[in-house]
Amino acid sequence: LGCLRELRLLKMAKNTNIRISLPAVCFVWQIAMIILFGVFIRYDEESDTHWIEHRRKKNISTNLENDFYYRYPSFQDVHVMIFVGFGFLMTFLKRYSFGGVGFNFLIAAFGIQWALLMQGWFHHLDENDWKIKIGVENLINADFCVASCLIAYGACLGKVSPVQLMVLTLFGVTLFAVEEYIILELLHAKDAGGSMVIHTFGAYYGLTISWVLYRPLLSQSRHLQGSVYHSDVFAMIGTLFLWMYWPSFNSAIADHGDGQHRAVINTYLALASSVLTTFAISSISQNNGKLDMVHIQNATLAGGVAMGTASEFMITPYGSLIVGFCSGIVSTFGYLFLTPFMEKTLKIQDTCGIHNLHAMPGVIGGIVGAITAASASESVYGQEGLINTFDFKDAVANRTVNIQGGYQAAGLFVAIAFGLVGGALVGGILKLPIWGDPADANCFDDDVYWEVVVFFK
Amino acid sequence: LGCLRELRLLKMAKNTNIRISLPAVCFVWQIAMIILFGVFIRYDEESDTHWIEHRRKKNISTNLENDFYYRYPSFQDVHVMIFVGFGFLMTFLKRYSFGGVGFNFLIAAFGIQWALLMQGWFHHLDENDWKIKIGVENLINADFCVASCLIAYGACLGKVSPVQLMVLTLFGVTLFAVEEYIILELLHAKDAGGSMVIHTFGAYYGLTISWVLYRPLLSQSRHLQGSVYHSDVFAMIGTLFLWMYWPSFNSAIADHGDGQHRAVINTYLALASSVLTTFAISSISQNNGKLDMVHIQNATLAGGVAMGTASEFMITPYGSLIVGFCSGIVSTFGYLFLTPFMEKTLKIQDTCGIHNLHAMPGVIGGIVGAITAASASESVYGQEGLINTFDFKDAVANRTVNIQGGYQAAGLFVAIAFGLVGGALVGGILKLPIWGDPADANCFDDDVYWEVVVFFK
């Protein structure tokens, strides 16, 4: 029966009926999650009722070592960014707001489960019992991991089915866990806010998928690709929650102590700076100086992306302002010139302009991180400060800052490579005519996957 | 004069003029609050300027015992759920968004004051001076208490006047404080996230009121009972803030230390799991697999409700996923089949479907809690861990886990009983023709209680 069905699907291209495939994917994968969690996932020491005995044994006199508010407020801020921030940022299309916020919700809810497993296997597998012990910090990392898939979704917004998005997320999280392991563990590069690991990888992953899935006749649904007045205001909810909580994003897993403080200050300043340059470029690009909501919704965030790697470093407050200054300009120019160019010449259709908001600022962030690391000195950081900031311990105890800079740059290339190769592979899979994606004339339309009462004439 | 007026009101049924009654209720009750607060409410030790002397006397060397951030971030998350979460979840109706978010605001603002008093009398009355000493934890509990009334409002949304809602809240908070006292203090049941105390009670309270206030001709305003495109997006703001902050809700008053960590992890996982099953059932229920926004807005939250009681327990991460899996399915099926059935056969009109989102998952939560408690063992919890988790101290020092399970189940019945009996009584009061509720043909219409410029044709 399944075979017959598949044949029928192959014949009638662009059957968007997902009544079997979406429930099947959701059920089967969720059941797989339950089984894998049953086999592998346990509470970590701080979340286990044995904590009280463990604490006494280890002579931890106060309760501080298990302080709930050690990372939890940061976790909640990041959580809001993932679900409300990314979700509402993608409500800007006039008839795809349900899909923007709804599918964002679906893939993030699946992705965080799969990320707990994948990141657990690579980073937190207890060698004694082969279990993954999870705590609040794992939840933050799972949210981080999912962010890369949501970025990739931005390139495909309105052109793929929810089943395709589930596949995109399954492979995206898998690839993320591997490249994260290579960059952070093997190369020992630093990337607290994920300029490379999250933004660069996620953006190139999404752009390559979008390139493979190129739709030559997408102009048939061009009338739906714009916004309406209130959908633009909805998108501003996403923008602002991303913007406000970005200091928490970049500092959430930074070193407790001075590192976390510094990450907040640097990110706060870079973001403020990129707001001003975004307004400037947006205004100067129009005949009468009128501002474009697309720029304000997106390019204002470029400073946060570009500050992802170096936020922990002693980049200085004015250095942060300069990074925000440049990335705001680059990002807005991207929306003005690069997006149309990429669509026409490179055949990359990038609905949300993630190349401008994540790819370019992410690469800037990686480069800034490499340069800042390579130019770090004991006179600025202090002897111990230098060791602390770059974790020059154990296997890398003798690494110099110049070599660290080289490894940072290597990390950036790994992120790009994983994005490009992974995106090409996954794009190929998603090109199979079995996923229920819409025809070119039906893109950007909630009516395909949602019960939409006829609100519109 | 007041007597004449009342007569006139009794004659002309469905006079929705609340120009006297609403201001009167607001003023008189607020003045009553001021007087009662003057008599009963004082700052607790940590909020009093004498703290510094007290600290020295008790030899508390550091400031930690009065750490502001001990519970405050959790309080703020819960606060957002009450006002933005519940408020925006109820904006989904096409012409009742003002009433949804506005009356939610009114009754929560009144309810938290009354809850501080009622909960104070039952739980925190200082026997030396007969004062209630309040601190941040009392504010969290007041928010919790109000949540049950907001759930009840969900069943009545669009069909009652703000004066009726104030009465519903006055009695709802009173009933809540009593049943909470019975369940948590007398039965010594555990219910950190309130599956029983908040959700089950609140839902049956609201459903019974809605049953008493049954409107046979409600179909006359059926044209207003749906949503429009952007009102559904507004409702997603409520959904997401509830979803994201639910781990804070279930852990806000959990045991500091491992209990709070565990509550977060369990709730996070249950919620993620119920998102996937909600999407699955929603899609499978339609001919072409199209998703229904009503399901996504509501049933995705069922995992959080169902994890309210057991969140503190060692239910294991995969156990949490299973709870979320089942409650997402049950809740979505409720929207598909039970809500229409209840309206036709049981004469219960449940505007927001709180039976599906709060009643059923709440009962599931209570049952899961009872089973998990009854099957707790020293091998899993550790000797001290078991005592800590269930507070087997003082009067209940010798209670076994089996007996605890029985008391948990008893707590569930108390919550249901209070909801049903309390709802019947309050429903009877609200049936009096003096409260300015709208006619059947005027339900779900902001125009009745709000100055609405003629936006609509």
Add this chain to the structure above:
Amino acid sequence: LGCLRELRLLKMAKNTNIRISLPAVCFVWQIAMIILFGVFIRYDEESDTHWIEHRRKKNISTNLENDFYYRYPSFQDVHVMIFVGFGFLMTFLKRYSFGGVGFNFLIAAFGIQWALLMQGWFHHLDENDWKIKIGVENLINADFCVASCLIAYGACLGKVSPVQLMVLTLFGVTLFAVEEYIILELLHAKDAGGSMVIHTFGAYYGLTISWVLYRPLLSQSRHLQGSVYHSDVFAMIGTLFLWMYWPSFNSAIADHGDGQHRAVINTYLALASSVLTTFAISSISQNNGKLDMVHIQNATLAGGVAMGTASEFMITPYGSLIVGFCSGIVSTFGYLFLTPFMEKTLKIQDTCGIHNLHAMPGVIGGIVGAITAASASESVYGQEGLINTFDFKDAVANRTVNIQGGYQAAGLFVAIAFGLVGGALVGGILKLPIWGDPADANCFDDDVYWEVVVFFK
């Protein structure tokens, strides 16, 4: 060329082309920020990599002294109020939502940078190396400072160009830093939540500017001065985030320990109380008791404003309720009677009614603060508590509470004076015909400064 252009601008009054001026202001000022930050701003001790050495030197055994979560959660709450709270509160106009939330974003992003410098010069200049050392607390103060400019924007909403707003912010932040220095440092008045320093100053600053910029023919754009249904719901997002996080606002820089706890409780109660009186007055003022969204969006917040100064004091819980009770009434009456009166008679056009939400409750807050301070006693506060609460140390070690009350009152007058004189000066500057402000017939219209697709018929 620039000269010719300026001449042309002077000739054609009401040229709203800001294609040169807005980018110029953004670029030049942002570059100035970078230079000034390079010269003056450095990380403070806790944010510097030398922290670890410093800690050892000072024998700080634990990491607590540099606890990241000491102030950070409060910072994030305040940050949300500034960008989402104020931003969305100003989206209520039917065709000026972009301008409301967008320009709020622009001026806040610029203002926080300039505030870090101005407040740094006045409060945190290190006399050894003439540098300003910034940390998380400085970020909170910068957000506070910007709030006063956003309040002032409320009076001018829809009637000024973004260039004018940048000028308003440049001078507003400057004036703020000076009056804050006078009130808090020289007069040694207490004002944790800024009833005087932020709200009173900001409101009179904005009102005076609006008075200088009086537009006699503003009625020409009256058709755009109202709201539409969904723009009112958007504004409720702003209202609720302001309302919910106001306890964090008033406690963010309060004394750690009991002061912060007390500030939260007092603000929470005052806000709850003003919700009820706002609903009461709003309902009683209409023939059929219908509520007005303008009142609910604004006057419900009056309790938070009025509790800004006294929130740290032992005003008692019922005292807080009384303050909220009165300020809710005063504020709603303001919207009903004062705003029309001021527009007709005093020629002050106050778009958002900041006189009702910030000026009057701010003055109430200042007076309540002065009275509460003057009536403080050792019997209520305790000997040490009194010294702690009012910081009776060093130069003011011998100040009595009566004298403190007098200085509090003096602080209120300083705030009003700075608002009036500063507003007159800045209003005069903004009256120059070079800023690209709209004609009277083009006010409240996003089409002037934004690319708005023709959504509207």
